Amino acid sequence: MAQIVGKPIMANVWGGQVRVTLSTWSEIKKLGFKTRDRAFGNLNDGTPALYFGRWDKEKKRHEWYLTTERLEDIED
Numbered sequence: 001m002a003q004i005v006g007k008p009i010m011a012n013v014w015g016g017q018v019r020v021t022l023s024t025w026s027e028i029k030k031l032g033f034k035t036r037d038r039a040f041g042n043l044n045d046g047t048p049a050l051y052f053g054r055w056d057k058e059k060k061r062h063e064w065y066l067t068t069e070r071l072e073d074i075e076d
Helices: 025-029
Strands: 007-013 016-022 039-042 048-056 061-067
Touching: 007 039, 007 048, 007 061, 025 061
Parallel strands: 016 061
Antiparallel strands: 007 016, 039 048, 048 061
């Protein structure tokens, strides 16, 4: 799986704290995500974030990539 520049942090996903990658949209887009693939959420400090997730077959778990950029400010 491709690697992107980002910072590992803990965030709430489906009611539990998991390790995610906080990055920019330009980095997350390199993984093949489109703006329509996003979910809405917040970082632990309450900052709004866009969540992008997918199943990693090798790790057998969901991998999550977050950006604090606004949906209005990003494009495919």
